Amino acid sequence: MTLLELSGVSVHYGRIRAVSDLTITVDEGEIVTLIGANGAGKSTTMRAISGIRPVSSGTITFEGEDITRLRADLRVVRGISQAPEGRGIFPGMTVAENLDMGAYARKDRKNLDAELDQVYELFPRLKERSSQAGGTLSGGEQQMLAIGRALMAKPKLLLLDEPSMGLAPQFIQQIFRIITEINKQGTTVLLVEQNAQQALSRAHRAYVLETGEIVKTGSGRELLADDSIKEAYLGVA
Template sequence: MLLEMENVTVAYGRIEVLHQISIGIDEGEIVALIGANGAGKTTTMRAISGIRPLSSGSIKFAGEDISKLRADLRVIRGLSQAPEGRGIFPGMSVRENLDMGAYTRRDAAAIAEDLERVLALFPRLLERIKQPGGTLSGGEQQMLAIGRALMARPKLLLLDEPSMGLAPMLIQQIFNIITEINQQGMTVLVVEQNAQQALSRAHRAYVLETGTVVKSGAGQDLLHDPAVKAAYLGVA
């Protein structure tokens, strides 16, 4: 298993946000984590990235216990995140933002290769290569955030709410690209409120409610699960 969270509890002060959650991701999968606002999805991502310390439990990545490993060292190990809200550098050009994704790397030829691959995935970024990130549309900024994360050449790509604030056509486009990235061999964990898109693309999925995993299974199974449909897909 590429990533294994076991009985992970995370608290903000005295408030426990995640309650002993266990999640596993195999190499080559798209795994979705769905749930309502405040369910603990972003906290789960922050725990995996090393931004939030664990109160208890453990996280293993590629067989190594990374529970206490610093966030920057996790990037070097192969964990890369496109955060909620995109988090691009607005004053830096598209090219500079992408270069920042490769800041831990020294393999110039492979970096150039990855830049080419990212720009082939996102032709719009090539058109905007010299523009400041802050002048891009929401959809373009999301592409930039994903492209920047890919520049780290991760083993696991973490995507936190990639469809947030985007028009339906752009959401479709972003998820098409996520599927394409996965077909090229990338393992993906996607946290998403758009359950329809996430479940239809995911090999497996977990449903999070108030910091607890309440359901898990194949993406297609959860997509047709009556309780999931009623709670997250607006279908009674």
């Protein structure tokens, strides 16, 4: 079943068109990744899906309903949650308080303790640091916190924008293992990532963006084997 569909979506910043006529689908249970160079329009696409950036034209459909003009907070209620680029945690709040903020839009709060336990199972380090201020965590721990906070909204679709940016190699491996585990537990994932090797090896399907347009799509495995992708994104001549 198609969970999310972008149809002919364009987004402008003033007169500059950041993405042009995008058509993307994400099926329930998938990991789908968007790859591309800096400035390709990946993060703009994520902001359009989450409702932070208005679209100039086209439609965004979620679970069969048009959400193109729906407010960002109501998209969270519908089941779309994002861990943004740059993490965006609340540095003065504790880890536990940050995680609680992730559930702010939920009407059903009965199972919060159980879901908090699930987040701590995925990220044991967050449990160890539950009373520590978010701003004192390392970069990798802050990324874990951003993902954990997004999961506390109990999303049907988890948007992850550059989760490996600025992380040490051991944290990158760990973050991608956890993304796979989150998906296995039933959450659909749309991933924007510059680490094409990791993203494509985990994704069921992928889209390649260049200057705001989709230039290639296929399974993660197909694109990993594609010579032009290897040369452009994997450093293989």
